[in-house]
């Protein structure tokens with residue numbers, strides 16, 4: 341199997357509901373996301389052009405997550421406060437951990453953005469030392 345990956349970076353805030361420590365407080369990260377695709381080589385010898393990975397997912401991230409707050413739907417106080425801004429916070433059904441954010445990209449966003457490509461995994465770095473990798477279920 342041949343895979344290709346594209347790294348995308350963005351800035352976002354979040355906080356974790358019911359976290360035992362400092363992640364319960366609103367804070368931000370310079371996230372780095374790696375999207376990994378697989379497939380057969382095309383006539384030019386590519387799985388997919390890197391610019392397609394960047395274009396489709398990068399646009400979605402720029403619109404929805406970059407310079408935004410990503411919040412649990414139960415975080416009603418912060419949602420109410422931030423909803424007064426022009427850019428509304430991004431609401432997840434789950435706590436915005438790196439794991440849940442990567443699962444959301446893989447399972448909820450990639451099927452729509454990449455109906456023609458197999459996305460093998462999403463790796464999401466919350467910091468240079470802390471990251472998660474979620475893989476598609478075969």
Ligand SMILES: [Zn+2]
Pocket residue numbers: 354363367368369466
């Ligand atoms: Zn955090």
